[in-house]
Amino acid sequence: MGHNVMALRHKHSRGADSNGEGPVAAPPHLYRSGADPVWWALDRFSNVWFPFWNRVTTPVVPPAIDATTTLEVIRREVVAHDENVVALTFAAPDRRELAPWRPGGHLDLLLPSGKMREYSLCGDPSDRFTYRIGVRRIPGGGGGSIEVHDTLTEGSRVRIKGPRNGFPLALPGHGSTATRLRFIAAGIGITPILPMAAAAQRLGIDWSMIYTGRSLDSIPFTSELARFGDRVTIRTDDDHGFPTPTELLGETDGGVAVYCCGPVPMLESMRSTLVGRDDIEFHYERFSPPPVVDGNRFSVRFARSGVTADVSDDEQMLHAMQRAVPSVAYSCRQGFCGTCRVRVVSGVPDHRDHLLTDDERAAGWMLPCVSRCAGDELEIDV
Ligand code: FES
Structure with missing residues (x-):
């Protein structure tokens, strides 16, 4: 089985603000189009092979x-x-x-x-x-x-x-070497998983789901999941305590592709549990920024006002910027949307995003939600 521990970005920065200003770009993987071979085939033939797949069959033309x-x-x-x-x-x-x-x-x-x-x-x-x-x-x-x-x-x-789409579903036997799907959702993390489960059901793929949350009252869409019967296990913390990664994973045999959406601690525990499991694909989506790893202390100076903010070793530069300039633009807080980008006036950035091109970096742009300073101080054009 192929190893596919995918560090997919989370896209729901529900605690994040943006003033909507500034350039917004996104990496190409967010715009998977009809060129995707698996879905391309389904787009064209699913009316024949999967009559209930219905209008998903139209070739995708992504918006600009x-x-x-x-x-x-x-x-x-x-x-x-x-x-x-x-x-x-x-x-x-x-x-x-x-x-x-x-x-x-x-x-x-x-x-x-x-x-x-x-x-x-x-x-x-x-x-x-x-x-x-x-x-x-x-x-x-x-x-x-x-x-x-x-x-x-x-x-x-x-x-x-x-x-x-930054959390695409690869179908077993087509875009994935797995033979089964395991969905793991916590709370509002059910939202991207719902249409995945429905797709798996329609296509006759072997799948199962565990859906967790604080209490039955707090988790949404439970009535919509009822139609899937015992494929879905609902497990709430008030009745069972916090689930372990093994409980979330269910069966530990290989050949399964896991799609997981929930809070960072759950995702991190799943990731560490699956290290070395080359027989299990792990796809996930976060709802909040990843923790800062190998951070350093530095200060950021705002060129337009002369104000300086200190960035601690475990905090985002963006977070420190917000203390000084609350209106600073942002959205994803994970380095994929480009909303927060700022131009560096002096100092050496430690680029940690996968979005900016070499030319953009050479022109002085950086993404302060994930990137940091390679020295003691950065001056930015804010
Ligand atoms: S907020 Fe999205 S890249 Fe920084």
């Missing part, structure tokens, strides 16, 4: 990177018993067909306040006229989820970018 579309909220449902998660269904104001997407895809919501937030699509890819997302209200976060909850009512309109 910075193109925005205005959508209308046509349905708003509370989908967790604690009433802290809403599912919003969007359609075009003129009800025209929307750009297609595949399981693992997400939208960028450009909120009226200027904040930008990314949310997984959790509806049915074969429905080409609506998109659906699920949003947990996070008091004390960056304010984006609260704005969504408080302002996006039925009939309201919002601009979006996307869909894009």
